[in-house]
Amino acid sequence: xxxxxxxxxxxxxxxxxxxxxxxxxxxxxxxxxxxxxxxxxxxxxxxxxxxxxxxxxxxxxxxxxxxxxxxxxxxxxxxxxxxxxxxxxxxxxxxxxxxxxxxxxxxxxxxxxxxxxxxxxxxxxxxxxxxxxxxxxxxxxxxxxxxxxxxxxxxxxxxxxxxxxxxxxxxxxxxxxxxxxxxxxxxxxxxxxxxxxxxxxxxxxxxxxxxxxxxxxxxxxxxxxxxxxxxxxxxxxxxxxxxxxxxxxxxxxxxxxxxxxxxxxxxxxxxxxxxxxxxxxxxxxxxxxxxxxxxxxxxxxxxxxxxxxxxxxxxxxxxxxxxxxxxxxxxxxxxxxxxxxxxxxxxxxxxxxxxxxxxxxxxxxxxxxxxxxxxxxxxxxxxxxxxxxxxxxxxxxxxxxxxxxxxxxxxxxxxxxxxxxxxxxxxxxxxxxxxxxxxxxxxxxxxxx
Amino acid sequence: xxxxxxxxxxxxxxxxxxxxxxxxxxxxxxxxxxxxxxxxxxxxxxxxxxxxxxxxxxxxxxxxxxxxxxxxxxxxxxxxxxxxxxxxxxxxxxxxxxxxxxxxxxxxxxxxxxxxxxxxxxxxxxxxxxxxxxxxxxxxxxxxxxxxxxxxxxxxxxxxxxxxxxxxxxxxxxxxxxxxxxxxxxxxxxxxxxxxxxxxxxxxxxxxxxxxxxxxxxxxxxxxxxxxxxxxxxxxxxxxxxxxxxxxxxxxxxxxxxxxxxxxxxxxxxxxxxxxxxxxxxxxxxxxxxxxxxxxxxxxxxxxxxxxxxxxxxxxxxxxxxxxxxxxxxxxxxxxxxxxxxxxxxxxxxxxxxxxxxxxxxxxxxxxxxxxxxxxxxxxxxxxxxxxxxxxxxxxxxxxxxxxxxxxxxxxxxxxxxxxxxxxxxxxxxxxxxxxxxxxxxxxxxxxx
Numbered sequence: 001x002x003x004x005x006x007x008x009x010x011x012x013x014x015x016x017x018x019x020x021x022x023x024x025x026x027x028x029x030x031x032x033x034x035x036x037x038x039x040x041x042x043x044x045x046x047x048x049x050x051x052x053x054x055x056x057x058x059x060x061x062x063x064x065x066x067x068x069x070x071x072x073x074x075x076x077x078x079x080x081x082x083x084x085x086x087x088x089x090x091x092x093x094x095x096x097x098x099x100x101x102x103x104x105x106x107x108x109x110x111x112x113x114x115x116x117x118x119x120x121x122x123x124x125x126x127x128x129x130x131x132x133x134x135x136x137x138x139x140x141x142x143x144x145x146x147x148x149x150x151x152x153x154x155x156x157x158x159x160x161x162x163x164x165x166x167x168x169x170x171x172x173x174x175x176x177x178x179x180x181x182x183x184x185x186x187x188x189x190x191x192x193x194x195x196x197x198x199x200x201x202x203x204x205x206x207x208x209x210x211x212x213x214x215x216x217x218x219x220x221x222x223x224x225x226x227x228x229x230x231x232x233x234x235x236x237x238x239x240x241x242x243x244x245x246x247x248x249x250x251x252x253x254x255x256x257x258x259x260x261x262x263x264x265x266x267x268x269x270x271x272x273x274x275x276x277x278x279x280x281x282x283x284x285x286x287x288x289x290x291x292x293x294x295x296x297x298x299x300x301x302x303x304x305x306x307x308x309x310x311x312x313x314x315x316x317x318x319x320x321x322x323x324x325x326x327x328x329x330x331x332x333x334x335x336x337x338x339x340x341x342x343x344x345x346x347x348x349x350x351x352x353x354x355x356x357x358x359x360x361x362x363x364x365x366x367x368x369x370x371x372x373x374x375x376x377x378x379x380x381x382x383x384x385x386x387x388x389x390x391x392x393x394x395x396x397x398x399x400x401x402x403x404x405x406x407x408x409x410x411x412x413x414x415x416x417x418x419x420x421x422x423x424x425x426x427x428x429x430x431x432x433x434x435x436x437x438x439x440x441x442x443x444x445x446x447x448x449x
Numbered sequence: 450x451x452x453x454x455x456x457x458x459x460x461x462x463x464x465x466x467x468x469x470x471x472x473x474x475x476x477x478x479x480x481x482x483x484x485x486x487x488x489x490x491x492x493x494x495x496x497x498x499x500x501x502x503x504x505x506x507x508x509x510x511x512x513x514x515x516x517x518x519x520x521x522x523x524x525x526x527x528x529x530x531x532x533x534x535x536x537x538x539x540x541x542x543x544x545x546x547x548x549x550x551x552x553x554x555x556x557x558x559x560x561x562x563x564x565x566x567x568x569x570x571x572x573x574x575x576x577x578x579x580x581x582x583x584x585x586x587x588x589x590x591x592x593x594x595x596x597x598x599x600x601x602x603x604x605x606x607x608x609x610x611x612x613x614x615x616x617x618x619x620x621x622x623x624x625x626x627x628x629x630x631x632x633x634x635x636x637x638x639x640x641x642x643x644x645x646x647x648x649x650x651x652x653x654x655x656x657x658x659x660x661x662x663x664x665x666x667x668x669x670x671x672x673x674x675x676x677x678x679x680x681x682x683x684x685x686x687x688x689x690x691x692x693x694x695x696x697x698x699x700x701x702x703x704x705x706x707x708x709x710x711x712x713x714x715x716x717x718x719x720x721x722x723x724x725x726x727x728x729x730x731x732x733x734x735x736x737x738x739x740x741x742x743x744x745x746x747x748x749x750x751x752x753x754x755x756x757x758x759x760x761x762x763x764x765x766x767x768x769x770x771x772x773x774x775x776x777x778x779x780x781x782x783x784x785x786x787x788x789x790x791x792x793x794x795x796x797x798x799x800x801x802x803x804x805x806x807x808x809x810x811x812x813x814x815x816x817x818x819x820x821x822x823x824x825x826x827x828x829x830x831x832x833x834x835x836x837x838x839x840x841x842x843x844x845x846x847x848x849x850x851x852x853x854x855x856x857x858x859x860x861x862x863x864x865x866x867x868x869x870x871x872x873x874x875x876x877x878x879x880x881x882x883x884x885x886x887x888x889x890x891x892x893x894x895x896x897x898x
Contacts, residue, residue: 003459004524010452075453076532076827083525087599105554107827109866149824150536169869175876176823374625375598378525378556417558417866420618427624 004086006099006248008079014243015066017236020274020346022062023281026353028232028345029320032307040317048217048225052122056233064236070118073150077106077113078240082248083412087376089396096399097254098392100412101245101272102379108173110382110414111268112143112228115237119226120147129222130154134184134209136163137336138170139382139414140228145179155179156223158186158212161204163336170418184209191215191313205329206339207312214315229265230310230319230344238271241411246275249409256287256409258395262387263291263300263358264337266344268413274346277355289356291347292387294366295435297330299323299343300351300358302441304448308342321348324444331434333363334422335383359391362433366390367426370416382414383422453535455548455697457528463692464515466685469723469795471511472730475802477681477794478769481756489766497666497674501571505682513685519567522599526555526562527689531697532861536825538845545848546703547841549861550694550721551828557622559831559863560717561592561677564686568675569596578671579603583633583658585612586785587619588831588863589677594628604628605672607635607661610653612785619867633658640664640762654778655788656761663764678714679759679768679793687720690860695724698858705736705858707844711836712740712749712807713786715793717862723795726804738805740796741836743815744884746779748772748792749800749807751890753897757791770797773893780883782812783871784832808840811882815839816875819865831863832871 021028033040042054049057056064066074085098103111123131131153135141141157148155157179164171164183171181184204185192191211195202202208217225228234249256259276261269269291279285293300299322308323310316323342324330330339343351350356363383370386372393373379381389392410399406416423425431470477482489491503498506505513515523534547552560572580580602584590590606597604606628613620613632620630633653634641640660644651651657666674677683698705708725710718718740728734742749748771758775759765772791773779779788792800799805812832819835821842822828830838841859848855865872874880 005459007456007458009456010454107829146827150827168873169866172869172873172876173829176820176829176872178824371625375627378595378599380556380622380625415866417618417864420621423625424617424621427621 002084004084006082006251008244008247010075010079012247013071013074013079014240016063017066018239018243018275018278019059019062019064019236020277021060021232023278024349025281026349028349031317031319034309034314034317048214050122050126050128050224052126053119053233056236057231067118067121070121073117074240079244080105082245082252084252085377088373091372091376092393092396092400094396094400095403095405096396097405097407098396099249099252099407099409101241101409102412103241103268104379104412104415108143108146109417110139110143111238111241111271112140113146114240114271115228115234115267116143116147117150118237120144120151120153123224124151124153128153128224130156130220131226132156132158132213132216132223133226133228134158134206134213136160136206136339138163138167138418139337141181142170142173142177143228144226145174145177148179149177156216157181158184158209160184160206160209161202167418184212186212188212189215205312210311211313211315229267229340232346234267235270235274235344235346238267239274241268241271242273242275245272245409254407255285257406258288258290259409260290260292260388260391260395261411262338262384262413263293263343263347264340264384266291266347268411270344270347272411273356277350280355290391291356291358292391293358293360294333294335294338294387295360295362296333297324297339298360298436299341301360303342304445305348305352306448308448310342319345321345322351323448325448328444331436333434334419334425335363335387337384338387361387361390362435364431364433367431369393379412380416381412382416383419385411385413388412451533453533455531455700457693457696459524461696462520462523462528463689465512466515467688467692467724467727468508468511468513468685469726470509470681472727473798474730475798477798480766480768483758483763483766497663499571499575499577499673501575502568502682505685506680516567516570519570522566523689528693529554531694531701533701534826537822540821540825541842541845541849543845543849544852544854545845546854546856547845548698548701548856548858550690550858551861552690552717553828553861553864557592557595558866559588559592560687560690560720561589562595563689563720564677564683564716565592565596566599567686569593569600569602572673573600573602577602577673579605579669580675581605581607581662581665581672582675582677583607583655583662585609585655585788587612587616587867588786591619591622591626592677593675594623594626597628598626605665606630607633607658609633609655609658610651616867633661635661637661638664654761659760660762660764678716678789681795683716684719684723684793684795687716688723690720691722691724694721694858703856704734706855707737707739708858709739709741709837709840709844710860711787711833711862712742712792712796713789713833715740715796717860719793719796721860722805726799729804739840740805740807741840742807742809743782743784743787743836744809744811745782746773746788747809747885748790750809752791753894754797754801755897757897759791768794770794771800772897774897777893780885782883783868783874784812784836786833787836810836810839811884813880813882816880818842828861829865830861831865832868834860834862837861
């Protein structure tokens with residue numbers, strides 16, 4: 001019998017991350033300083049990021065060595081397993097081979113730990129005592145809290161107040177790891193105070209929480225800021241997923257015809273995809289590489305490729321990316337990790353260059369796919385990851401229609417153990433589709449420069 | 450570098466379960482019928498259990514083959530990893546080697562799936578259409594719901610009403626797998642109706658839920674009952690844990706000096722321990738084998754070895770076991786899976802014969818150990834499993850005191866992702882120790898036959 005789990009030993013874990021910037025046909029456009037309106041000098045960011053990460057942000061080296069101290073911690077869950085979804089294939093009666101890389105085995109429950117660990121490491125090495133960050137749904141906050149605990153760093157997480165109140169268990173998880181979790185807006189920062197002065201009952205937003213975390217880092221010498229997606233160094237760290245997956249697909253004996261991952265800021269998508277984009281650019285493979293996003297926040301499928309800010313308060317540099325506008329607040333769908341107005345510059349450039357594609361789904365069809373997956377494969381997937389499952393199922397059905405034994409690879413970026421209220425809403429018929437109306441979309445795009 | 454995770458391939462997964470009944474120096478005392486007061490004939494139980502399981506319940510065959518259909522599903526998460534807790538060892542500054550077998554990788558989140566899958570399989574094979582069961586904390590209910598979904602069986606779970614209300618996420622998990630979850634007491638059964646007539650606001654108990662599930666099975670031809678612990682066939686199925694762990698310890702190059710697991714009904718303890726008890730009996734190994742229970746429910750450390758019922762309502766056979774009395778309701782501690790008045794007959798006999806030992810801890814020291822484990826190893830452990838962690842830490846500290854590099858193996862039977870409210874209570878200082886007062890204990894024991 002063929003194995004269901006394709007495993008790698010710890011010795012087979014990648015020793016280097018892969019940097020797609022070395023191989024992009026069109027290089028990234030430079031970031032623009034929010035202060036000067038000119039191309040940004042890396043030094044401007046040195047007040048909130050360590051030198052090593054800024055270097056990685058700009059690097060065009062093809063391979064960047066993973067420090068031993070980081071690999072030592074990766075070993076707690078990496079290499080992560082690659083599964084063949086045989087029961088799902090059978091349920092779909094498809095000739096397609098469906099493989100999924102499972103990042104939910106990380107102790108924090110998602111791929112976010114892949115970058116949280118090196119970010120904590122480099123900051124520690126450069127003498128930083130504390131990291132500040134923001135979190136919405138809580139995946140990123142709990143990953144960073146754990147990484148900080150491992151390196152003896154303090155960790156301050158500004159958690160969107162409505163999530164702080166509605167998702168107490170992600171908060172508890174961060175606290176178990178010793179992090180301080182502050183409902184945002186708070187009176188800890190000028191940004192938070194200004195919001196509270198206007199609206200004492202504000203339930204917060206990711207934009208406000210970012211402003212608070214950045215201000216906290218910028219105003220404390222011993223404190224830096226950490227971001228869980230969008231930036232080039234985050235994409236770099238996440239490529240450990242795709243590098244492992246490539247080795248595992250080789251062991252399985254198939255090269256994927258289509259590679260699929262969900263996409264918010266783009267970190268889990270880029271992590272799985274970049275090593276396959278490499279093959280497409282350098283070896284002429286004609287793999288389809290698909291980012292899947294919610295119709296409630298369709299930056300890749302409906303957004304504009306232009307310079308925009310990374311945050312609502314316009315404290316970050318402007319970056320060239322697909323965006324719906326930095327002031328856009330998406331409807332409150334249950335895949336909180338996909339509610340970002342833009343996409344990472346790397347992913348955006350590759351989409352613009354036709355090397356990857358994008359697709360959007362409404363959340364009802366996404367939860368339908370999640371339930372089917374759980375009933376066949378056992379794992380309860382995160383709502384974010386379930387966007388990839390939806391697309392993989394549709395690809396498997398298309399393969400059936402065509403009568404072709406295509407190979408499908410997708411990223412199951414995390415489990416849904418902290419998202420059961422979303423399943424509750426779905427099972428009780430309370431979930432709405434939350435797709436963005438056409439008029440709203442047009443207004444958003446027209447307002448962009 | 451030595452590996453942190455000792456993995457087995459799917460081909461190395463055990464082909465047979467190990468039956469300790471073949472090797473016990475003193476055989477089990479027979480069960481007594483609640484109806485006749487005489488030794489029970491297996492046929493009496495055939496109305497609620499399939500023949501194959503009743504045969505396993507009585508079997509003295511040393512090895513029982515695992516059906517291919519069961520192994521096919523085990524492969525989704527088995528063989529489970531064995532970890533070396535190097536970061537914990539370092540934090541304790543101990544010369545001890547600490548290994549743990551991690552059953553939380555099962556899609557249902559605990560070891561319970563090891564027996565849920567064969568129970569569903571044998572019932573399906575004998576033409577049963579539906580299984581009924583009870584659940585308190587929800588670990589067992591979600592494992593059986595998943596197993597039923599895999600074999601196309603309907604599943605009815607009577608969930609203690611207070612848990613149904615307070616633990617909505619375990620309930621949602623069962624519903625994702627297609628199970629019907631009924632708050633107990635309910636008006637579905639005579640047992641439930643009788644309780645509701647007396648007390649319409651009853652929040653239920655495990656005893657009542659068992660009565661409802663057993664009645665449901667006994668009164669429907671197409672329906673059987675399934676139990677997640679205590680019984681011999683459950684112990685048999687769980688030995689897949691210890692059989693794998695033995696192979697993995699061989700690969701690691703060490704034989705454990707002490708084997709530790711938490712114990713409620715005894716299923717995860719027996720699963721890890723029995724293959725090592727075998728070595729103790731047959732090969733003269735002097736391994737210490739330790740069951741760890743809460744001081745709130747100390748059946749093994751303070752109970753009496755006597756015939757007692759398995760349930761509160763006295764519908765089950767009387768079995769020879771360590772018990773605090775079948776009408777005892779333990780204080781409401783957060784390790785719900787350890788709140789059982791007795792211990793499995795197999796485990797009880799072995800304790801009586803001096804082949805295993807037992808230890809009890811209060812829940813405050815257990816959560817302290819859980820937090821230390823999470824901060825070092827990353828995994829948030831289930832409160833039940835954390836009893837084993839507490840004992841393992843104390844053994845590692847004893848090894849340090851003695852200056853001996855002892856090898857410690859424990860079972861991490863599940864993760865704590867659905868138990869974060871317990872961590873909340875601990876972190877906010879609201880948790881009490883809940884140990885049973887000495888007077889209460891004496892009264893309980895004195896009331897036993």
